[in-house]
Amino acid sequence: MKVIEAKNLVKRFGTFTAVDHISFEVEKGEIFGFLGANGAGKTTAMRMFCGLSKPTSGEGSVAGFDIKKHPEDIKKNIGYMSQKFSLYNDLKVWENIRLFAGIYGVSENQISIKTTELLQRLNFEQERETLVKDLPLGWKQKLSFSVSILHHPKVVFLDEPTGGVDPVTRRQFWELIYEAAADGITIFVTTHYMDEAEYCNRISIMVDGKIEALDTPKNLKQEFNASNMDEVFQQLARKATRKSD
Amino acid sequence: MKQFGTFVMKEFHHIFRDRRTMLILLGMPIIQIILFGFAITTEVKNANIAICDPSKDIATERIIERIKASEHFNVTTILNNPDKITALFREGKTSMVICFSERFNENLLHSGNAQVQLIADAADPNTATTLTNYASAIIGSFQQDLMTQINIPFVISTETKFLYNPQMKGAYNFVPGVLGMILMLICAMMTSIAIVREKEMGTMEVLLVSPMKPILIILAKLVPYFILSFTNLITVLLLSVFVLGVPVAGSLFWLIMVSMLFIFVSLALGLMVSNITETQMAAMLISGMAFMMPVMLLSGMMFPIENMPVPLQWLSNIIPAKWYIIAVKNLMIKGTPVSSVIPEIVILSVMVLALLAISLKMFKNRLE
Numbered sequence: 180m181k182v183i184e185a186k187n188l189v190k191r192f193g194t195f196t197a198v199d200h201i202s203f204e205v206e207k208g209e210i211f212g213f214l215g216a217n218g219a220g221k222t223t224a225m226r227m228f229c230g231l232s233k234p235t236s237g238e239g240s241v242a243g244f245d246i247k248k249h250p251e252d253i254k255k256n257i258g259y260m261s262q263k264f265s266l267y268n269d270l271k272v273w274e275n276i277r278l279f280a281g282i283y284g285v286s287e288n289q290i291s292i293k294t295t296e297l298l299q300r301l302n303f304e305q306e307r308e309t310l311v312k313d314l315p316l317g318w319k320q321k322l323s324f325s326v327s328i329l330h331h332p333k334v335v336f337l338d339e340p341t342g343g344v345d346p347v348t349r350r351q352f353w354e355l356i357y358e359a360a361a362d363g364i365t366i367f368v369t370t371h372y373m374d375e376a377e378y379c380n381r382i383s384i385m386v387d388g389k390i391e392a393l394d395t396p397k398n399l400k401q402e403f404n405a406s407n408m409d410e411v412f413q414q415l416a417r418k419a420t421r422k423s424d
Numbered sequence: 425m426k427q428f429g430t431f432v433m434k435e436f437h438h439i440f441r442d443r444r445t446m447l448i449l450l451g452m453p454i455i456q457i458i459l460f461g462f463a464i465t466t467e468v469k470n471a472n473i474a475i476c477d478p479s480k481d482i483a484t485e486r487i488i489e490r491i492k493a494s495e496h497f498n499v500t501t502i503l504n505n506p507d508k509i510t511a512l513f514r515e516g517k518t519s520m521v522i523c524f525s526e527r528f529n530e531n532l533l534h535s536g537n538a539q540v541q542l543i544a545d546a547a548d549p550n551t552a553t554t555l556t557n558y559a560s561a562i563i564g565s566f567q568q569d570l571m572t573q574i575n576i577p578f579v580i581s582t583e584t585k586f587l588y589n590p591q592m593k594g595a596y597n598f599v600p601g602v603l604g605m606i607l608m609l610i611c612a613m614m615t616s617i618a619i620v621r622e623k624e625m626g627t628m629e630v631l632l633v634s635p636m637k638p639i640l641i642i643l644a645k646l647v648p649y650f651i652l653s654f655t656n657l658i659t660v661l662l663l664s665v666f667v668l669g670v671p672v673a674g675s676l677f678w679l680i681m682v683s684m685l686f687i688f689v690s691l692a693l694g695l696m697v698s699n700i701t702e703t704q705m706a707a708m709l710i711s712g713m714a715f716m717m718p719v720m721l722l723s724g725m726m727f728p729i730e731n732m733p734v735p736l737q738w739l740s741n742i743i744p745a746k747w748y749i750i751a752v753k754n755l756m757i758k759g760t761p762v763s764s765v766i767p768e769i770v771i772l773s774v775m776v777l778a779l780l781a782i783s784l785k786m787f788k789n790r791l792e
Contacts, residue, residue: 229633251635259633263626269441270434281430282634310441336633 180207181240182334182365183228188237190223197223199388200237205381207333210356210366212376215385216416221369224385225336228367230254242333255283258327258335258364262342266323268312272303275311276326283330297325317348321355328359335359337368341375353378373409384412387421427636431644438618439648449614453606453656454663460598461668468554473520474501474512481529483538487566491522496558513545520544520555532570599664600752601725604745606660607653607683608719611690612697613711615649619698620707642787646691653687673759682755682765685772686748692779693744699786719745747771 183205190198198220205211215221226232228241230250239246242256266275273294280290298304301321311319320340328335337356341349353375360366368379376382376396383393392399392415396408403411440446475491477484492499501512503521512518525531525539532538542559544552619642622628631641657680664670672679693715701707720726722736723745729737740746751768754760762769 231629231632254633254635257633259630261626261629263629267434267438267627270437274434274437278430278434279634282427282631282636284427284635 181205182207182209182243183211183239183241183367185224185228185239186237188224188227188239189235190220190227190232191235196388198227198234201385201388201390202237203383203390203393205334205365205367207365208360208363210360210368210378210380212379212382213367213369213385214376214382214412215369216419218421219385219419220388221385222338225338225367225369228253229257229259229336256333258330258332259338260323260327260335260340261338262320262340263338266311266319266326269310271308271310272298272314272322273307275322276329279326280329285330293329297329301325317344317352320344320348321352324352324355324359328364331362332364334365334367337366339369339371341370341372349375373407373412376408376412382408384415386415386419391415391418428640428644431636431641432647435618435645435648439652445614449610449652450655450659452609453602453660456602456606457599457660457663457668460602461664468551468558469495470498471496471519471551471555472500472517473497473522473555474503474509474518475499476503476506476509476521476523478505478526479524479528479530481527483529483532483566484524487524487540487563490562490566491559494558494562496555509543513543518545519551520559522559596670596757598725599660599668599670600749600756601723603657603660603683603752604686604723604725604749605716605719606656607687607748608690608693608715608745609711610653610656611649611687612694612715613708614652615646615691615694616697616701616707616711617704618649619645619695620701620704623698624703638787639784642695646695649694650687650691653690654684657683657687670757672756674755675762678762678765679752679755682748682751682769682772685769685776686744688776689744689748689772689779692776692783695783696779696786699783718743722746723749725749744772744775 181204183203185204186202187200188198188202189196189200201224213221213225223232227234227239227246230241230246230253233247233250241253244250244252244256246253267278270278276294276297277290280293285293298307303318303322306314306318311322314322324335324337324340327337341352344352349372356366356368356378368375370376379396381393381395382399383390385391392402392411394402399411400406400408403414405411405414439449473491475488477488488499488502491497500518503509503512506523509521509523512521521543523541523543525541528538528540540563542556544556546552619628622631632638661672661679665672694711697707697710697714701710718739722729722732722740723743724740725745729740729746732740747768751765751772754765754768755762
């Protein structure tokens with residue numbers, strides 16, 4: 180089953196084409212890496228899939244809903260987490276969980292069950308009443324991810340989720356991602372860490388608004404005759420003419 | 425609706441967890457009312473004055489007694505002749521000298537014409553005017569008493585009466601102004617900061633990706649500030665009635681209604697600022713410079729609008745606080761019926777609708 184589909188998606192701002200005819204499909208339960216240098220158009224593309232901005236032309240669907248016609252239905256079926264945001268600092272751990280569960284329409288008794296479950300899984304039970312600002316960054320990110328999939332969305336969009344986090348915590352974070360994928364949640368992730376790219380099932384690399392490469396990490400390395408993903412990325416990114424911002 | 429409730433709760437958490445802001449929000453009205461009511465006032469009390477009395481007779485003695493009894497004056501020096509007056513003013517401690525002519529009582533009784541000169545330090549013209557007015561009033565009352573005793577026919581005496589505020593209390597003027605300022609500050613500044621903070625932190629993005637409707641996100645932000653402003657409104661009214669002794673002369677119901685209207689105007693302004701700014705700092709500066717300063721300077725709270733140059737008078741028309749302050753003065757101080765403030769109510773209503781329409785349109789455009 181295809182969870183994300185894009186056919187010739189274009190987004191223009193005036194004369195500037197931020198996203199230039201991108202096409203791809205993502206399967207259910209897949210971990211899909213969405214790579215590209217800063218300014219390559221990743222964020223713009225992601226905003227279209229999240230129902231935040233309408234494409235200039237082309238078609239796309241997320242979780243079975245058309246991104247032009249039913250952005251509201253898409254919002255109900257996706258989760259979202261970004262590096263910039265990790266929960267509300269001045270709310271307690273359980274209050275954050277409650278807030279987001281409430282926003283996504285999780286029922287009252289489900290909320291308390293899921294909260295306990297989530298805290299147990301992360302080994303966070305003693306932090307229930309802690310203000311989020313007092314947690315270390317890595318913990319926040321793990322908690323933030325768990326909250327973003329609390330309503331069991333069909334897809335979760337992760338925008339550089341592990342920025343600034345130490346390697347050990349990143350490792351633990353990816354274990355959570357694998358668990359979620361095994362649960363049938365499709366993962367759509369952007370990252371700057373090339374070692375993380377290796378963890379993905381498939382990867383697309385965007386250069387100047389276009390998708391220049393799309394395959395499994397193994398095939399990409401073969402194709403570009405590279406020993407690791409970093410080399411693949413460097414070869415493609417060098418072609419870029421657009422300035423990063 | 426449940427979503428909305430959860431969301432309003434979250435906003436309250438943000439406010440209550442930030443103790444310092446909380447203290448400012450609830451303490452500021454109290455401090456301002458007390459400052460404006462007692463400390464910052466145009467009334468002059470205990471001004472140091474000197475009296476020059478070369479004649480020392482029964483009439484001057486009586487007048488001096490009255491002056492000493494007044495709470496406005498504090499008589500520091502009594503001079504025997506006018507030579508030292510200039511030196512006295514140079515010292516800078518004396519605001520006014522009351523100087524009687526020689527043979528004051530004699531002249532008064534025989535020619536019916538005795539002179540007294542009021543010399544005031546007009547480096548501060550307002551104080552000078554006020555002091556001479558007080559002194560003239562005291563001398564005038566002495567004169568009147570004298571006339572009733574001696575019974576001279578055909579005397580025309582003028583009597584001044586101050587309506588609505590017979591004691592000329594400064595608080596009558598400041599209460600409406602402080603109300604306007606506080607409501608504007610809390611609604612416009614605090615809401616714009618609260619919304620922009622979510623933009624700055626990146627949480628706005630997450631909320632927009634959620635199924636929650638954008639308009640509900642914004643409304644949920646406004647609710648707590650509406651409640652806070654309302655609390656402040658009640659605090660200011662209670663303080664002004666029970667501490668400053670400024671009564672609510674008119675309808676309390678309409679006073680609160682008009683205040684709520686003004687709160688809506690301010691909330692809409694805050695919403696607009698949040699749309700055009702990206703950082704909390706910018707939001708604070710804009711609300712401070714573009715809203716607070718005009719409220720203080722152009723709304724008629726401190727300086728009479730009638731005295732301003734014509735272009736500034738026009739400018740004052742677009743300041744919501746001006747209309748609110750006029751309405752509060754009418755409803756609260758003068759106690760006129762609500763029909764007298766219909767123009768102000770209409771103007772404020774039009775402002776609310778226009779501002780809301782513009783802000784919501786801007787908000788939608790930004791989402792695209």
